[in-house]
Amino acid sequence: MTVLILGLLLFLGAHSVRIVADGWRSRTLARLGEGGWKGAYSVVSLVGFALIIWGFGLARQQPVLVWSPPTAMRHLNALFTLLAFILVAAAYVPRNQIKARLHHPMVLGVKLWAFGHLLATGTLADMVLFGAFLLWAVLDFRAARLRDRAQGTVYPPGTASGTVAAVVVGAVAWAVFALWLHAAWIGVAPLGRTF
Incomplete structure (x- = not known):
């Protein structure tokens, strides 16, 4: 379950920046540029998504x-x-x-x-x-x-x-x-x- 939760934190965390820190997002976007922001966002999202898939598969092996x-x-x-x-x-x-x-x-x-x-x-x-x-x-x-x-x-x-x-x-x-x-x-x- 730990891997699943970590994946959710990364994936949903990346997708929650505009919810909780829109100003920080705008400043970081300006600093990194659109390509840099999208690149970092994509890497974090893909790692999180992979961990969700892996973690959910692990959790399904011993279902509660x-x-x-x-x-x-x-x-x-x-x-x-x-x-x-x-x-x-x-x-x-x-x-x-x-x-x-x-x-x-x-x-x-x-x-x-x-x-x-x-x-x-x-x-x-x-x-x-x-x-x-x-x-x-x-x-x-x-x-x-x-x-x-x-x-x-x-x-x-x-x-x-x-x-x-x-x-x-x-x-x-x-x-x-x-x-x-x-x-x-x-x-x-x-x-x-x-x-």
Whole structure:
């Protein structure tokens, strides 16, 4: 569990700088330049991500069961994860109404993904991993909305075609991940089988 926690501290810590130290980030960015900042940020994030994967794999070898979620939670998680994929796609597909209305759909997608997995899984490692991501997403969304208000950020209106594209891209990515990649990469078939 130590490796998992260290990975979460590094990865989420790097992604939390704007939440807790936006002024320090701006000063460091000015000192290092954009390339230097992105390079350091990327290295810390990648090391943290690798430690999360390794630590979660280690923790799964000796699981500590906290609770046994009912089967219905697994189905609810599938719905939450589908919506999360659509939200993440909406962060990147240009001019969609989801981003125009929600402003930070990726962070909301992480919230749904983490919350759904907390409902559907029951080991201590699951609680630590998904609980940490849920807490980070809640704090990051709040900080981003406060920054938007302070800076007077205006998001461009979305179009129907952009919205449909975000939904289709997200749904297709979810289907590929749920039906094949989750089992191959994580070792769990979330829908009970793979095709």
